[in-house]
Amino acid sequence: MTYQERLSPWCIVRLLPKMQRIVVCRCRKRNDAIAHLQALKRLNAGAIYEIIFDLGD
8 A cells, every 4th residue: 555545545436246346536534535425426326336444454
């Protein structure tokens, strides 16, 4: 995990078939992640998104 990724621990991930996922966005604050998630759901209602806190390794 890079230093830049450690600065933004809140992630929005898109869940894909076969237990795969894509990190769509990284945010520093949970409120920013929630706002971004709401916008993503409005734009693409068919996709499944989740907010996670990524501690890294």
